[in-house]
Amino acid sequence: xxxxxxxxxxxxxxxxxxxxxxxxxxxxxxxxxxxxxxxxxxxxxxxxxxxxxxxxxxxxxxxxxxxxxxxxxxxxxxxxxxxxxxxxxxxxxxxxxxxxxxxxxxxxxxxxxxxxxxxxxxxxxxxxxxxxxxxxxxxxxxxxxxxxxxxxxxxxxxxxxxxxxxxxxxxxxxxxxxxxxxxxxxxxxxxxxxxxxxxxxxxxxxxxxxxxxxxxxxxxxxxxxxxxxxxxxxxxxxxxxxxxxxxxxxxxxxxxxxxxxxxxxxxxxxxxxxxxxxxxxxxxxxxxxxxxxxxxxxxxxxxxxxxxxxxxxxxxxxxxxxxxxxxxxx
Amino acid sequence: xxxxxxxxxxxxxxxxxxxxxxxxxxxxxxxxxxxxxxxxxxxxxxxxxxxxxxxxxxxxxxxxxxxxxxxxxxxxxxxxxxxxxxxxxxxxxxxxxxxxxxxxxxxxxxxxxxxxxxxxxxxxxxxxxxxxxxxxxxxxxxxxxxxxxxxxxxxxxxxxxxxxxxxxxxxxxxxxxxxxxxxxxxxxxxxxxxxxxxxxxxxxxxxxxxxxxxxxxxxxxxxxxxxxxxxxxxxxxxxxxxxxxxxxxxxxxxxxxxxxxxxxxxxxxxxxxxxxxxxxxxxxxxxxxxxxxxxxxxxxxxxxxxxxxxxxxxxxxxxxxxxxxxxxxxxxxxxxxxxxxxxxxxxxxxxxxxxxxxxxxxxxxxxxxxxxxxxxxxxxxxxxxxxxxxxxxxxxxxxxxxxxxxxxxxxxxxxxxxxxxxxxxxxxxxxxxxxxxxxxxxxxxxxxxxxxxxxxxxxxxxxxxxxxxxxxxxxxxxxxxxxxxxxxxxxxxxxxxxxxxxxxxxxxxxxxxxxxxxxxxxxxxxxxxxxxxxxxxxxxxxxxxxxxxxxxxxxxxxxxxxxxxxxxxxxxxxxxxxxxxxxxxxxxxxxxxxxxxxxxxxxxxxxxxxxxxxxxxxxxx
Numbered sequence: 013x014x015x016x017x018x019x020x021x022x023x024x025x026x027x028x029x030x031x032x033x034x035x036x037x038x039x040x041x042x043x044x045x046x047x048x049x050x051x052x053x054x055x056x057x058x059x060x061x062x063x064x065x066x067x068x069x070x071x072x073x074x075x076x077x078x079x080x081x082x083x084x085x086x087x088x089x090x091x092x093x094x095x096x097x098x099x100x101x102x103x104x105x106x107x108x109x110x111x112x113x114x115x116x117x118x119x120x121x122x123x124x125x126x127x128x129x130x131x132x133x134x135x136x137x138x139x140x141x142x143x144x145x146x147x148x149x150x151x152x153x154x155x156x157x158x159x160x161x162x163x164x165x166x167x168x169x170x171x172x173x174x175x176x177x178x179x180x181x182x183x184x185x186x187x188x189x190x191x192x193x194x195x196x197x198x199x200x201x202x203x204x205x206x207x208x209x210x211x212x213x214x215x216x217x218x219x220x221x222x223x224x225x226x227x228x229x230x231x232x233x234x235x236x237x238x239x240x241x242x243x244x245x246x247x248x249x250x251x252x253x254x255x256x257x258x259x260x261x262x263x264x265x266x267x268x269x270x271x272x273x274x275x276x277x278x279x280x281x282x283x284x285x286x287x288x289x290x291x292x293x294x295x296x297x298x299x300x301x302x303x304x305x306x307x308x309x310x311x312x313x314x315x316x317x318x319x320x321x322x323x324x325x326x327x328x329x330x331x332x333x334x335x336x337x338x339x340x341x342x
Numbered sequence: 343x344x345x346x347x348x349x350x351x352x353x354x355x356x357x358x359x360x361x362x363x364x365x366x367x368x369x370x371x372x373x374x375x376x377x378x379x380x381x382x383x384x385x386x387x388x389x390x391x392x393x394x395x396x397x398x399x400x401x402x403x404x405x406x407x408x409x410x411x412x413x414x415x416x417x418x419x420x421x422x423x424x425x426x427x428x429x430x431x432x433x434x435x436x437x438x439x440x441x442x443x444x445x446x447x448x449x450x451x452x453x454x455x456x457x458x459x460x461x462x463x464x465x466x467x468x469x470x471x472x473x474x475x476x477x478x479x480x481x482x483x484x485x486x487x488x489x490x491x492x493x494x495x496x497x498x499x500x501x502x503x504x505x506x507x508x509x510x511x512x513x514x515x516x517x518x519x520x521x522x523x524x525x526x527x528x529x530x531x532x533x534x535x536x537x538x539x540x541x542x543x544x545x546x547x548x549x550x551x552x553x554x555x556x557x558x559x560x561x562x563x564x565x566x567x568x569x570x571x572x573x574x575x576x577x578x579x580x581x582x583x584x585x586x587x588x589x590x591x592x593x594x595x596x597x598x599x600x601x602x603x604x605x606x607x608x609x610x611x612x613x614x615x616x617x618x619x620x621x622x623x624x625x626x627x628x629x630x631x632x633x634x635x636x637x638x639x640x641x642x643x644x645x646x647x648x649x650x651x652x653x654x655x656x657x658x659x660x661x662x663x664x665x666x667x668x669x670x671x672x673x674x675x676x677x678x679x680x681x682x683x684x685x686x687x688x689x690x691x692x693x694x695x696x697x698x699x700x701x702x703x704x705x706x707x708x709x710x711x712x713x714x715x716x717x718x719x720x721x722x723x724x725x726x727x728x729x730x731x732x733x734x735x736x737x738x739x740x741x742x743x744x745x746x747x748x749x750x751x752x753x754x755x756x757x758x759x760x761x762x763x764x765x766x767x768x769x770x771x772x773x774x775x776x777x778x779x780x781x782x783x784x785x786x787x788x789x790x791x792x793x794x795x796x797x798x799x800x801x802x803x804x805x806x807x808x809x810x811x812x813x814x815x816x817x818x819x820x821x822x823x824x825x826x827x828x829x830x831x832x833x834x835x836x837x838x839x840x841x842x843x844x845x846x847x848x849x850x851x852x853x854x855x856x857x858x859x860x861x862x863x864x865x866x867x868x869x870x871x872x873x874x875x876x877x878x879x880x881x882x883x884x885x886x887x888x889x890x891x892x893x894x895x896x897x898x899x900x901x902x903x904x905x906x907x908x909x910x911x912x913x914x915x916x917x918x919x920x921x922x923x924x925x926x927x928x929x930x931x932x933x934x935x936x937x938x939x940x941x942x943x944x945x946x947x948x949x950x951x952x953x954x955x956x957x958x959x960x961x962x963x
Contacts, residue, residue: 100674
């Protein structure tokens with residue numbers, strides 16, 4: 013039994029190491045904080061395996077007996093010395109070591125006092141069930157996407173609009189709770205460009221499962237272009253988009269959504285100013301394609317039961333024009 | 343005096359007449375204990391079905407079997423059921439049945455309060471399940487964080503079944519704990535000095551003390567929540583100057599000690615089973631006692647490790663991390679004490695011992711991952727992920743259900759008078775052990791791969807699909823193993839061989855009684871001369887004047903010297919009436935019907951008056 017269990021543990025550990033490539037995996041760190049934590053985990057796993065193996069070995073010695081019931085190992089003299097060593101002395105040494113390692117890991121994973129990079133700082137407001145993302149120094153607001161420059165520590169302030177949520181992007185850093193009435197901070201520092209998935213980690217109601225976001229880490233030059241491009245005048249739009257804007261502005265959409273530079277200034281649903289640049293829709297339920305967007309607009313309750321967004325009864329042509337308009341919101 | 347005559351007199355004094363009236367008025371700790379066991383098992387079955395529904399929903403990505411509202415109710419009820427309606431009541435069932443027998447007493451110290459504890463437990467359990475029956479079960483999780491659990495975000499009656507149900511149930515748990523404390527301190531057989539108290543009783547004493555201090559925090563939190571929900575108060579509402587983190591503190595000041603409230607009596611079972619089936623007393627018995635008490639105490643100093651991601655000051659979370667490391671030491675002592683006991687004994691792998699040994703293996707895994715949560719950044723990374731789900735099932739299923747199954751097979755012959763089938767017991771153990779590990783081990787990995795808890799579905803392609811499917815298949819094996827346990831027990835009731843008083847050659851006093859025990863437990867009260875009285879004969883007895891009456895001796899706290907003879911109460915309608923009156927109050931509260939609340943309050947007052955009425959019960963014998 014003991015050997016089988018040990019074998020299973022080893023096998024699964026190997027499988028784990030081999031298969032740790034998911035884009036929300038703590039074992040595939042892509043940033044400073046997550047990297048430190050992953051190292052801490054591997055150190056602890058080795059320690060845990062040794063402790064577990066010793067206990068299993070002792071149990072095997074106790075349980076597996078010769079035919080006459082006599083113990084196999086007579087060298088051991090179990091008693092207060094064994095219990096004192098195994099139960100007190102060794103644990104105290106191991107636990108003290110773990111405490112020291114923990115304290116040494118903490119600074120690399122905590123938000124630093126000076127708040128990291130001021131220019132790139134982000135304010136995230138968690139809501140049922142999406143994330144508002146503000147860049148105070150750039151005057152940009154987007155939803156469910158956080159842009160950061162590669163290699164720089166970015167301070168992320170986390171707030172909540174309604175209930176307790178938790179911002180968790182496992183490949184970048186630890187999670188931090190979004191608590192109503194307070195502001196917490198976490199530092200994201202990506203080592204390489206890429207898109208890193210995160211999602212809400214604290215149960216926050218019926219669509220907790222669909223409250224994902226993407227952190228897009230860009231090289232500094234691309235990041236600067238993204239920030240600047242945001243304030244550039246929009247390109248010339250096709251006529252369908254102009255008509256689509258009329259559809260949007262004359263429907264119920266405007267009561268809940270905001271689009272910069274228009275009369276739409278609702279604050280119930282996510283900001284749509286940069287909708288077309290998002291990788292996914294509805295907090296990660298489906299990819300952001302015109303087909304899914306149309307399905308979402310017509311019947312959001314099918315994709316995300318319980319979402320605050322009601323369905324619409326737009327005609328086919330109206331919907332086509334609306335999609336054309338929304339496609340220009342980059 | 344012949345042996346038969348005191349038996350006849352005792353039977354006349356203690357036996358309860360068969361029939362419905364007797365079933366509703368009984369104060370016999372053994373009948374109440376059996377009821378606790380049966381009711382808790384029924385709730386275990388219901389909670390298990392809920393677990394299977396969760397596993398089927400999560401077997402593959404983007405499953406649409408359960409709607410999210412249904413899933414939220416089911417995972418909330420699964421947690422509430424297993425923690426509040428299964429584990430603690432079931433361990434209370436063992437405590438009720440076994441503790442007076444182990445102590446050489448004829449009943450619990452307060453038999454009518456004991457009956458009250460059971461009836462309130464049953465009423466509160468049915469109250470909480472009324473929500474599910476009307477499709478309005480609690481749906482904000484078993485820890486129902488504010489403000490999600492508040493009137494603004496979950497306005498339906500759902501969460502009221504949670505808040506009011508927990509207040510209701512707390513009455514039962516607290517009354518039961520006080521009963522166990524007083525029984526242990528004052529009703530031990532003559533000569534059972536404090537160093538001769540069996541380890542299971544020590545474990546329950548530490549647990550009961552923890553309950554008395556932990557439940558008030560839960561009751562306070564639930565009361566504040568219900569004042570918010572029903573009467574417009576604002577304890578957790580930031581807009582009105584409240585603080586949602588207050589809920590978390592109150593909840594976990596209860597919640598972490600509750601882990602030990604669940605775990606300690608279960609470990610007490612293991613500390614009972616291992617010496618019996620190793621054929622020798624526990625190595626370092628007194629260290630195990632100290633570890634048990636220390637765990638109960640330190641359990642109150644670690645609650646913040648549930649809140650490391652909340653954003654509390656670094657200094658305070660570092661303090662709680664250190665405390666959370668230290669609490670591993672008493673558990674380490676116990677693990678090595680069990681191993682040392684087995685190493686120096688001659689272990690017999692009968693079914694109870696198989697479950698005890700299986701417990702050690704899985705508990706060590708759960709203990710190790712528990713220590714990892716004291717490493718603050720790691721905790722902050724994996725908290726609220728499936729890694730936590732894996733960890734606490736290793737600690738709660740591994741740490742409590744395995745010992746419960748050990749205890750069930752160990753004491754079954756005492757409770758029913760019949761042996762269980764050994765081969766079937768071994769089959770059930772291997773199915774449960776394999777099923778458990780296949781279900782819960784992969785969850786460590788899905789958590790590390792970033793899967794959060796309490797999601798009703800998940801996208802494909804995250805590396806979680808296969809792991810979740812394996813977990814679901816494991817759950818099927820686990821359920822099959824538990825069905826084999828059930829079949830084994832049913833078979834035993836119908837066809838099991840007669841057990842006799844002491845089928846295991848055990849050391850503690852319950853095995854000196856008949857199987858099943860007579861209503862008066864012991865014909866003559868034993869006098870204890872050792873921590874393992876049945877292994878160190880002779881076992882002398884107290885003779886008259888005790889033998890004939892409805893009485894049990896009271897002994898001194900430290901030495902167990904006889905002090906007085908207590909006259910014990912007869913059957914009574916008061917406990918049932920009290921539970922029903924309380925049920926009226928809580929029905930009034932959940933429907934916010936003032937008339938019903940007042941009516942219930944008056945009924946409660948009447949029963950209290952009846953209970954307090956000076957009568958023959960308290961007269962000295």
